[in-house]
Amino acid sequence: MKLSLHVLVCNAAAFALPWSLTKDGLETTFQVNHLGHFYLVQLLQDVLCHSAPARVVVVSSESHRFTDINDSSGKLDFSRLSPSKSDYWAMLAYNRSKLCNILFSNELHRRLSPRGVTSNAVHPGNMMYSSIHRNWWVYTLLFTLARPFTKSMNFSDQRNVMRKT
Numbered sequence: 514m515k516l517s518l519h520v521l522v523c524n525a526a527a528f529a530l531p532w533s534l535t536k537d538g539l540e541t542t543f544q545v546n547h548l549g550h551f552y553l554v555q556l557l558q559d560v561l562c563h564s565a566p567a568r569v570v571v572v573s574s575e576s577h578r579f580t581d582i583n584d585s586s587g588k589l590d591f592s593r594l595s596p597s598k599s600d601y602w603a604m605l606a607y608n609r610s611k612l613c614n615i616l617f618s619n620e621l622h623r624r625l626s627p628r629g630v631t632s633n634a635v636h637p638g639n640m641m642y643s644s645i646h647r648n649w650w651v652y653t654l655l656f657t658l659a660r661p662f663t664k665s666m667n668f669s670d671q672r673n674v675m676r677k678t
Protein backbone atom coordinates (compact mmCIF):
# COMPACT_ATOMS: atom_id res chain seq x y z
CA MET A 514 0.00 0.00 0.00
CA LYS A 515 1.25 3.46 -0.90
CA LEU A 516 0.70 5.90 1.95
CA SER A 517 0.15 9.58 1.20
CA LEU A 518 1.69 12.56 2.95
CA HIS A 519 0.03 15.88 2.23
CA VAL A 520 1.32 18.04 5.08
CA LEU A 521 4.73 17.97 6.71
CA VAL A 522 5.44 20.45 9.53
CA CYS A 523 9.10 20.87 10.40
CA ASN A 524 8.95 22.18 13.94
CA ALA A 525 11.70 20.47 15.95
CA ALA A 526 14.06 22.93 17.60
CA ALA A 527 16.68 23.25 20.29
CA PHE A 528 17.34 26.61 21.94
CA ALA A 529 19.90 27.90 24.44
CA LEU A 530 21.89 24.68 24.49
CA PRO A 531 25.36 24.61 25.95
CA TRP A 532 27.84 23.84 23.17
CA SER A 533 27.96 20.20 22.15
CA LEU A 534 28.65 18.12 19.08
CA THR A 535 26.36 15.44 17.72
CA LYS A 536 27.85 12.05 16.92
CA ASP A 537 28.18 13.33 13.36
CA GLY A 538 30.63 15.95 14.67
CA LEU A 539 28.33 18.95 14.07
CA GLU A 540 27.13 21.58 16.50
CA THR A 541 23.84 20.36 17.98
CA THR A 542 21.58 23.42 17.42
CA PHE A 543 22.50 23.48 13.72
CA GLN A 544 21.93 19.76 13.29
CA VAL A 545 18.63 19.61 15.20
CA ASN A 546 17.07 22.82 13.88
CA HIS A 547 18.20 22.67 10.28
CA LEU A 548 19.96 19.49 9.14
CA GLY A 549 17.46 17.17 10.79
CA HIS A 550 14.60 18.68 8.80
CA PHE A 551 16.70 18.87 5.66
CA TYR A 552 17.46 15.15 5.90
CA LEU A 553 13.89 14.17 6.76
CA VAL A 554 12.58 16.06 3.74
CA GLN A 555 15.19 14.38 1.49
CA LEU A 556 13.97 10.99 2.70
CA LEU A 557 10.32 11.93 2.20
CA GLN A 558 10.70 13.80 -1.07
CA ASP A 559 9.37 10.99 -3.29
CA VAL A 560 6.42 10.37 -0.97
CA LEU A 561 5.57 14.10 -0.95
CA CYS A 562 5.77 14.29 -4.75
CA HIS A 563 3.54 11.30 -5.37
CA SER A 564 1.09 12.74 -2.79
CA ALA A 565 0.82 16.10 -4.60
CA PRO A 566 -0.82 18.44 -3.84
CA ALA A 567 1.33 18.49 -0.70
CA ARG A 568 2.88 21.15 1.44
CA VAL A 569 5.84 21.55 3.74
CA VAL A 570 5.72 24.14 6.53
CA VAL A 571 9.04 25.05 8.12
CA VAL A 572 8.76 26.80 11.48
CA SER A 573 11.37 29.55 11.50
CA SER A 574 11.55 32.79 13.47
CA GLU A 575 11.89 36.54 13.12
CA SER A 576 15.27 35.95 14.79
CA HIS A 577 16.67 35.01 11.39
CA ARG A 578 16.84 38.72 10.52
CA PHE A 579 19.52 39.46 13.07
CA THR A 580 22.16 37.24 11.61
CA ASP A 581 24.35 36.25 8.69
CA ILE A 582 26.01 33.03 7.61
CA ASN A 583 28.35 34.60 5.07
CA ASP A 584 31.88 35.74 5.80
CA SER A 585 33.06 39.28 5.09
CA SER A 586 33.72 38.43 1.42
CA GLY A 587 30.09 37.28 1.08
CA LYS A 588 30.78 33.54 0.82
CA LEU A 589 28.98 30.93 2.90
CA ASP A 590 31.07 30.42 6.04
CA PHE A 591 30.74 26.85 7.27
CA SER A 592 32.36 27.67 10.61
CA ARG A 593 29.39 29.95 11.33
CA LEU A 594 26.98 27.08 10.75
CA SER A 595 28.80 24.64 13.00
CA PRO A 596 31.09 26.74 15.21
CA SER A 597 33.79 25.49 17.53
CA LYS A 598 33.27 25.81 21.27
CA SER A 599 35.25 29.07 21.51
CA ASP A 600 33.11 30.73 18.81
CA TYR A 601 29.80 29.43 20.10
CA TRP A 602 27.03 31.67 21.36
CA ALA A 603 23.73 29.86 21.90
CA MET A 604 21.43 32.69 20.79
CA LEU A 605 23.47 33.29 17.66
CA ALA A 606 23.44 29.58 16.80
CA TYR A 607 19.66 29.58 17.16
CA ASN A 608 19.25 32.67 14.97
CA ARG A 609 21.51 31.21 12.30
CA SER A 610 19.64 27.93 12.30
CA LYS A 611 16.40 29.90 11.74
CA LEU A 612 18.00 31.62 8.75
CA CYS A 613 18.92 28.16 7.42
CA ASN A 614 15.26 27.15 7.81
CA ILE A 615 14.17 29.98 5.52
CA LEU A 616 16.85 29.44 2.91
CA PHE A 617 15.99 25.75 2.89
CA SER A 618 12.26 26.36 2.60
CA ASN A 619 12.68 28.81 -0.28
CA GLU A 620 14.95 26.47 -2.23
CA LEU A 621 12.69 23.50 -1.55
CA HIS A 622 9.75 25.49 -2.90
CA ARG A 623 11.72 26.45 -6.00
CA ARG A 624 12.61 22.81 -6.69
CA LEU A 625 9.39 21.02 -5.81
CA SER A 626 6.57 23.45 -6.56
CA PRO A 627 6.58 22.45 -10.27
CA ARG A 628 5.73 18.95 -8.98
CA GLY A 629 2.86 20.16 -6.78
CA VAL A 630 4.73 20.35 -3.46
CA THR A 631 4.90 23.82 -1.93
CA SER A 632 7.05 24.94 0.97
CA ASN A 633 6.60 27.94 3.25
CA ALA A 634 8.49 29.15 6.30
CA VAL A 635 6.57 30.79 9.13
CA HIS A 636 7.21 32.81 12.26
CA PRO A 637 4.91 31.30 14.91
CA GLY A 638 4.48 34.44 17.04
CA ASN A 639 6.71 36.33 19.42
CA MET A 640 7.88 34.22 22.35
CA MET A 641 5.17 31.70 21.67
CA TYR A 642 4.96 29.68 24.87
CA SER A 643 6.38 26.18 24.54
CA SER A 644 9.06 24.27 26.41
CA ILE A 645 11.80 25.71 24.20
CA HIS A 646 13.17 27.82 27.07
CA ARG A 647 13.90 24.80 29.27
CA ASN A 648 17.69 24.77 28.88
CA TRP A 649 18.38 27.93 30.86
CA TRP A 650 16.46 29.32 33.86
CA VAL A 651 16.92 32.93 32.62
CA TYR A 652 14.92 32.12 29.49
CA THR A 653 12.35 30.24 31.55
CA LEU A 654 11.84 33.39 33.64
CA LEU A 655 11.68 35.62 30.57
CA PHE A 656 9.19 33.40 28.76
CA THR A 657 7.06 33.05 31.88
CA LEU A 658 6.88 36.84 32.32
CA ALA A 659 5.94 37.30 28.67
CA ARG A 660 3.39 34.51 28.65
CA PRO A 661 0.22 36.55 29.45
CA PHE A 662 1.01 38.83 26.51
CA THR A 663 1.70 36.21 23.86
CA LYS A 664 -0.38 33.82 21.84
CA SER A 665 -1.20 30.46 23.37
CA MET A 666 -1.10 27.08 21.70
CA ASN A 667 -3.81 25.99 24.09
CA PHE A 668 -7.08 26.13 22.17
CA SER A 669 -9.18 26.50 25.36
CA ASP A 670 -7.19 29.62 26.27
CA GLN A 671 -7.88 31.10 22.86
CA ARG A 672 -11.58 30.44 23.18
CA ASN A 673 -11.56 32.19 26.56
CA VAL A 674 -9.90 35.22 24.98
CA MET A 675 -12.50 35.28 22.21
CA ARG A 676 -15.31 35.11 24.75
CA LYS A 677 -13.89 38.07 26.68
CA THR A 678 -13.45 40.28 23.62
Ligand SMILES: *[C@@H]1O[C@H](CO)[C@@H](O)[C@H](O)[C@H]1NC(C)=O
Nearest residue numbers: 575576577579580604605608
Ligand atom coordinates in the same frame (compact mmCIF):
# COMPACT_ATOMS: atom_id res chain seq x y z
C1 LIG B 1 18.87 36.76 17.87
O1 LIG B 1 17.58 37.16 17.58
C2 LIG B 1 16.94 37.90 18.60
C3 LIG B 1 15.52 38.18 18.20
O2 LIG B 1 14.74 37.04 18.37
C4 LIG B 1 17.68 39.19 18.81
O3 LIG B 1 17.07 39.91 19.88
C5 LIG B 1 19.12 38.88 19.17
O4 LIG B 1 19.85 40.08 19.25
C6 LIG B 1 19.75 37.98 18.14
N1 LIG B 1 21.04 37.59 18.67
C7 LIG B 1 22.08 37.34 17.92
C8 LIG B 1 23.33 37.05 18.66
O5 LIG B 1 22.04 37.32 16.70
Ligand SMILES: *[C@@H]1O[C@H](CO)[C@@H](O)[C@H](O)[C@H]1NC(C)=O
Nearest residue numbers: 582583584586587588589590
Ligand atom coordinates in the same frame (compact mmCIF):
# COMPACT_ATOMS: atom_id res chain seq x y z
C1 LIG C 1 25.77 34.88 0.99
O1 LIG C 1 26.42 33.83 0.28
C2 LIG C 1 25.60 33.17 -0.65
C3 LIG C 1 26.37 31.96 -1.16
O2 LIG C 1 27.65 32.34 -1.63
C4 LIG C 1 25.18 34.15 -1.72
O3 LIG C 1 24.32 33.50 -2.65
C5 LIG C 1 24.46 35.32 -1.07
O4 LIG C 1 24.13 36.29 -2.04
C6 LIG C 1 25.33 35.95 0.01
N1 LIG C 1 24.56 36.97 0.71
C7 LIG C 1 25.06 38.14 1.03
C8 LIG C 1 24.13 39.05 1.79
O5 LIG C 1 26.20 38.46 0.76
Ligand SMILES: *[C@@H]1O[C@H](CO)[C@@H](O)[C@H](O)[C@H]1NC(C)=O
Nearest residue numbers: 665666667668669670671673
Ligand atom coordinates in the same frame (compact mmCIF):
# COMPACT_ATOMS: atom_id res chain seq x y z
C1 LIG D 1 -5.59 24.99 28.60
O1 LIG D 1 -6.35 26.07 29.10
C2 LIG D 1 -7.43 25.66 29.95
C3 LIG D 1 -8.27 26.91 30.27
O2 LIG D 1 -7.47 28.04 30.51
C4 LIG D 1 -6.84 24.99 31.18
O3 LIG D 1 -7.89 24.55 32.04
C5 LIG D 1 -5.99 23.79 30.76
O4 LIG D 1 -5.37 23.21 31.88
C6 LIG D 1 -4.93 24.20 29.76
N1 LIG D 1 -4.25 23.04 29.23
C7 LIG D 1 -2.91 22.97 29.14
C8 LIG D 1 -2.38 21.71 28.54
O5 LIG D 1 -2.19 23.88 29.49
